[in-house]
Amino acid sequence: xxxxxxxxxxIRSHAAVKAVGADPFGIKMERVLSPTEAVIxxxxxxxxxxxxxxxxxFEPSCIAAAGxxxxxxxxxTTGSRIANGSYGGHNDLxxxxxxxxxxxxxxxxxxxxxxxxxIISTIAGPKDYLIIDADSHASIYDACRxxxxxxxxxxxxxAADLDKRLQRLAGTEGNKVIVVEGIYSMLGxxxxxxxxxAVKRKHGAxxxxxxxxxxxxxxxxxxxxxxxxxxxxxxxxxIGTFSKSLGAIGGYCVSDHPEFDILRIxxxxxxxxxxxxxxxxxxxxxxxxxxxxxxxxRTRLWANVRTxxxxxxxxxxxxxxxxxxxxxxxxxxxxxxxHAWQQLLGSGVYVNLALPPATPNGTALLRxxxxxxxxxxxxxxxxxxxTEVAYRIGVLTVxxxxxxx
Amino acid sequence: xxxxxDDVLQTIAAALQPFRKGGxxxxxxxxxxxxxxxxSLAVMDLMMELEEKFDVSIPLNLLPEVRTVGDLTATIRKxxxx
Numbered sequence: 513x514x515x516x517x518x519x520x521x522x523i524r525s526h527a528a529v530k531a532v533g534a535d536p537f538g539i540k541m542e543r544v545l546s547p548t549e550a551v552i553x554x555x556x557x558x559x560x561x562x563x564x565x566x567x568x569x570f571e572p573s574c575i576a577a578a579g580x581x582x583x584x585x586x587x588x589t590t591g592s593r594i595a596n597g598s599y600g601g602h603n604d605l606x607x608x609x610x611x612x613x614x615x616x617x618x619x620x621x622x623x624x625x626x627x628x629x630x631i632i633s634t635i636a637g638p639k640d641y642l643i644i645d646a647d648s649h650a651s652i653y654d655a656c657r658x659x660x661x662x663x664x665x666x667x668x669x670x671a672a673d674l675d676k677r678l679q680r681l682a683g684t685e686g687n688k689v690i691v692v693e694g695i696y697s698m699l700g701x702x703x704x705x706x707x708x709x710a711v712k713r714k715h716g717a718x719x720x721x722x723x724x725x726x727x728x729x730x731x732x733x734x735x736x737x738x739x740x741x742x743x744x745x746x747x748x749x750x751i752g753t754f755s756k757s758l759g760a761i762g763g764y765c766v767s768d769h770p771e772f773d774i775l776r777i778x779x780x781x782x783x784x785x786x787x788x789x790x791x792x793x794x795x796x797x798x799x800x801x802x803x804x805x806x807x808x809x810r811t812r813l814w815a816n817v818r819t820x821x822x823x824x825x826x827x828x829x830x831x832x833x834x835x836x837x838x839x840x841x842x843x844x845x846x847x848x849x850x851h852a853w854q855q856l857l858g859s860g861v862y863v864n865l866a867l868p869p870a871t872p873n874g875t876a877l878l879r880x881x882x883x884x885x886x887x888x889x890x891x892x893x894x895x896x897x898x899t900e901v902a903y904r905i906g907v908l909t910v911x912x913x914x915x916x917x
Numbered sequence: 918x919x920x921x922x923d924d925v926l927q928t929i930a931a932a933l934q935p936f937r938k939g940g941x942x943x944x945x946x947x948x949x950x951x952x953x954x955x956x957s958l959a960v961m962d963l964m965m966e967l968e969e970k971f972d973v974s975i976p977l978n979l980l981p982e983v984r985t986v987g988d989l990t991a992t993i994r995k996x997x998x999x
Binding site: 646656662663664665667677680681868869874 | 956957958961965972973974976977978
């Protein structure tokens with residue numbers, strides 16, 4: 513058996529997708545025009561699949577800060593923080609993050625993936641238990657495989673099932689660490705955090721919340737689901753990313769644990785990778801200030817969420833269960849979803865195509881993410897294009913009067 | 918009360934009925950990923966279903982060692998015994 517034989521099924525299914533039209537997993541943005549527009553296949557295209565929730569990728573204060581940092585500190589750190597040392601900006605950003613959350617400590621990672629990988633794999637030891645939501649992101653699953661704890665899944669967003677799982681572990685030695693997400697990246701639904709916290713308290717467990725898609729999006733201060741649910745003091749570790757609301761790349765974890773900093777010399781995904789370059793650190797630090805000082809961006813984002821979510825719902829689309837910046841249009845199967853995605857791109861709208869196994873329950877999704885910078889006009893065009901495509905491929909039935917007209 | 922090996926096997930076999938390839942019977946020797954129409958996602962769903970039926974949590978860490986229906990039966994019995 514040849515080395516790549518194991519990928520033959522994947523090669524075949526990918527080839528079948530590419531034979532029909534554009535490759536959903538190999539899109540090239542020929543020119544990025546703004547947070548909400550790019551040129552793809554020569555066409556100006558509305559971007560509705562970016563996770564750029566606050567639209568900060570072209571924020572002037574972030575660009576200026578990154579430019580100055582690159583001029584004065586160079587393009588990269590060329591090594592890890594434990595080997596090559598931290599630049600002042602790394603520590604300043606960690607202090608700013610700790611202040612933002614009102615926490616004792618913060619640790620910055622090079623990507624959001626590594627933040628989950630590092631914290632979750634390290635915090636639970638060989639005798640401990642990780643109890644994770646079944647619909648957790650790949651980075652959480654990978655962290656579980658990398659670590660040495662016993663890993664148990666509970667039914668998605670089901671606090672009663674979590675309770676049952678913890679009850680079964682009653683009397684066992686070892687810490688119990690629950691892992692949930694603020695907003696789930698595929699369907700856009702939120703964890704029932706108050707209920708989960710009640711279960712956590714009952715069993716004396718620890719709680720990690722991944723706020724990757726909810727930081728900057730939820731809460732008066734933009735601190736995420738824990739803020740909205742009023743349970744911040746019950747969340748032991750908050751993990752997040754710089755690549756969504758903050759418009760760059762990187763990850764972090766904040767905690768009040770007095771010994772948190774020891775992880776810097778134990779957590780391998782933190783130790784054995786180069787640290788973020790000064791330009792990224794500078795733009796993220798500036799973006800954090802924008803999140804703190806311009807709550808109107810969140811107001812605008814949620815107005816846009818209502819426009820897109822409610823607009824699609826009215827047209828008859830099946831969406832994720834909860835209104836939010838991730839709007840997941842559910843289609844009957846992967847073939848139809850690929851077809852719809854390609855037609856949509858042809859009409860100048862880019863969304864994410866999400867297929868099993870990345871999606872829950874084997875669903876095929878056109879996953880839209882809303883941006884504060886979307887204009888009403890852009891979102892109305894997205895709704896129009898999606899509806900037209902759905903009529904054409906028979907996912908939605910053309911209403912009688914439209915057919916006559 | 919601990920389920921007998923036969924009880925556990927019968928329950929697993931019943932849960933696996935929809936995934937049979939052709940007319941092949943499900944026995945302790947049935948290889949879960951090779952002899953049945955089950956992809957990795959379906960395996961995860963199946964585990965949730967069995968966890969419910971047996972009122973037990975099956976840690977993900979144990980799955981790499983579970984190849985056959987016999988392995989799964991033994992794993993669940995061991996977990997039930999505590």
